Amino acid sequence: MKTYPDKLSRAQHKFLKKLFPEGDSGFTEGELLSCGVDASRKHAKPLALVKPSTVQQVSELLAWAQKDRMPIYPRARATNKVGGCVPVKKGIVVSMLGMNSILDIDAQDFVAVVQPGVITADLQKAVEAKGLFYPPDPASQKISTIGGNIATCAGGMRAVKYGVTRDYVLGLEVVLPGGEIINTGGRTHKNVVGLDLTRLMVGSAGTLGLITKATLKLLPLPETSASMLIGFKDLSGCLKGAGAVFGCGILPAAMELMDHNTLKALEMHSAVPWSSDTGGLLLLKIDGSQESVTTDLLQIEKALSSVITTFIEKGSGDEQERLWELRRVISPAAFNLGPDKQGEDVAVPRGKVAQAIEAYHEIGRKHGVIVLCFGHLGDGNIHVSVMYDKSASGQSESALKAKKEIFEKTLALGGTLSGEHGIGLTKADYVGMQLGQTEMNLMSGVKTVFDPHNIMNPGKGV
Numbered sequence: 001m002k003t004y005p006d007k008l009s010r011a012q013h014k015f016l017k018k019l020f021p022e023g024d025s026g027f028t029e030g031e032l033l034s035c036g037v038d039a040s041r042k043h044a045k046p047l048a049l050v051k052p053s054t055v056q057q058v059s060e061l062l063a064w065a066q067k068d069r070m071p072i073y074p075r076a077r078a079t080n081k082v083g084g085c086v087p088v089k090k091g092i093v094v095s096m097l098g099m100n101s102i103l104d105i106d107a108q109d110f111v112a113v114v115q116p117g118v119i120t121a122d123l124q125k126a127v128e129a130k131g132l133f134y135p136p137d138p139a140s141q142k143i144s145t146i147g148g149n150i151a152t153c154a155g156g157m158r159a160v161k162y163g164v165t166r167d168y169v170l171g172l173e174v175v176l177p178g179g180e181i182i183n184t185g186g187r188t189h190k191n192v193v194g195l196d197l198t199r200l201m202v203g204s205a206g207t208l209g210l211i212t213k214a215t216l217k218l219l220p221l222p223e224t225s226a227s228m229l230i231g232f233k234d235l236s237g238c239l240k241g242a243g244a245v246f247g248c249g250i251l252p253a254a255m256e257l258m259d260h261n262t263l264k265a266l267e268m269h270s271a272v273p274w275s276s277d278t279g280g281l282l283l284l285k286i287d288g289s290q291e292s293v294t295t296d297l298l299q300i301e302k303a304l305s306s307v308i309t310t311f312i313e314k315g316s317g318d319e320q321e322r323l324w325e326l327r328r329v330i331s332p333a334a335f336n337l338g339p340d341k342q343g344e345d346v347a348v349p350r351g352k353v354a355q356a357i358e359a360y361h362e363i364g365r366k367h368g369v370i371v372l373c374f375g376h377l378g379d380g381n382i383h384v385s386v387m388y389d390k391s392a393s394g395q396s397e398s399a400l401k402a403k404k405e406i407f408e409k410t411l412a413l414g415g416t417l418s419g420e421h422g423i424g425l426t427k428a429d430y431v432g433m434q435l436g437q438t439e440m441n442l443m444s445g446v447k448t449v450f451d452p453h454n455i456m457n458p459g460k461g462v
């Protein structure tokens with residue numbers, strides 16, 4: 001078993017203070033505790049917090065860390081839900097929020113060059129001001145960073161039409177353990193020279209190197225968009241509705257599903273627009289030119305007339321945000337159904353969504369916990385929240401059993417344990433359910449080539 005330093009030596013402390021002076025490093029109890037937690041609600045205390053503002057500082061840090069075998073824990077806004085930022089082997093937490101400049105937005109090349117600490121929504125606004133579009137839109141976009149999105153390969157609502165973060169990363173500047181700075185990919189939209197190191201870095205969750213700059217692909221900004229919230233009696237109605245939409249040859253920019261338990265949670269959270277006979281919802285967005293959006297909406301309404309709906313509400317412009325707010329508040333609203341949560345983001349082949357959700361509800365009933373299913377119907381990525389009360393006898397065990405059975409069912413249907421959140425700490429024990437030994441050996445071989453002394457985010461799965 002590999003051991004790591006338990007505390008900083010005087011020389012190590014001095015080195016960090018010199019490299020990160022004037023408030024760019026932290027060693028107090030408060031600073032260390034607050035940078036040791038993330039949205040997974042797991043926590044650990046590191047030995048130090050540092051906040052680089054240049055790639056040279058990152059390079060010097062990683063040269064030192066390699067020499068001293070010091071764990072490095074990259075951290076951005078800590079919105080990941082799997083414990084990706086938690087310093088389980090102590091070491092140094094490296095906050096990337098100080099490297100937060102948009103360096104270039106180029107309407108000729110259709111690229112943006114950014115530092116990792118740029119907030120996702122800030123980049124989106126900046127490119128939109130120039131008539132350009134950066135599609136990846138995790139629901140956390142107002143708080144998460146581009147660096148965190150790249151490190152987790154974040155998805156979002158628009159993935160059904162536009163893909164995920166991976167599809168927009170053209171090139172990266174990365175500092176490797178040992179301090180060497182490499183540049184992968186570039187500014188071209190196509191590049192097939194050598195193995196694709198850019199894609200390897202995307203989703204590697206800080207286990208291979210520290211991302212210090214990214215070149216991102218942009219698209220022309222669609223002229224307009226409109227949204228529709230459609231109620232159905234039950235889940236099977238929702239899926240028929242989705243089939244009707246796809247059946248008329250339209251690929252929505254987003255298509256989200258909410259099951260009856262999600263509706264219940266939202267009804268307990270705030271006033272809702274749907275009728276009481278609604279047992280499932282579809283929320284979709286169409287984008288394009290003014291003309292095409294109007295035509296698509298008419299076509300969708302016509303297609304939906306062959307399916308039983310309980311209500312339909314439409315919105316365009318800023319007004320549609322009211323509908324999307326319902327989707328964004330599901331996470332906090334879910335706690336109306338139980339004080340504790342095991343939140344998973346499995347994905348199944350699109351054709352298996354109905355079977356999967358029905359099975360997840362059955363698993364919940366069997367174990368006496370409430371299972372909420374919502375999320376990205378358009379790409380089969382379902383957020384499954386197991387709500388329970390850990391203060392009630394046996395509920396924690398029941399929730400864990402339900403989680404394992406949800407994973408088993410997902411894999412039996414040809415799905416994956418995580419569509420967008422990754423493995424981190426919370427799913428590390430389950431990876432072997434999905435990956436074979438040979439695949440795992442190949443992955444750990446790659447890790448060793450990049451990080452021979454396992455100093456990058458040790459203790460985590462990717």
Ligand SMILES: Cc1cc2nc3c(=O)[nH]c(=O)nc-3n(C[C@H](O)[C@H](O)[C@H](O)COP(=O)(O)OP(=O)(O)OC[C@H]3O[C@@H](n4cnc5c(N)ncnc54)[C@H](O)[C@@H]3O)c2cc1C
Pocket residue numbers: 038039073074075076077078079080081083084085096116137138139140143144145146147148149150151152153154155156157205206207209210211212331420421457
């Ligand atoms: C309300 C809410 C909604 C969410 N919705 C979505 C969603 O729709 N889709 C989705 O995919 N996720 C979603 N998430 C999860 C989360 O927002 C994403 O994983 C996001 O990409 C994390 O960004 P961050 O800036 O917070 O990164 P952090 O959480 O700080 O870091 C994430 C991981 O990346 C590593 N890392 C950070 N910066 C770097 C860097 N510069 N170099 C190398 N490694 C680095 C960290 O070590 C960690 O392992 C949601 C989370 C919340 C709380």
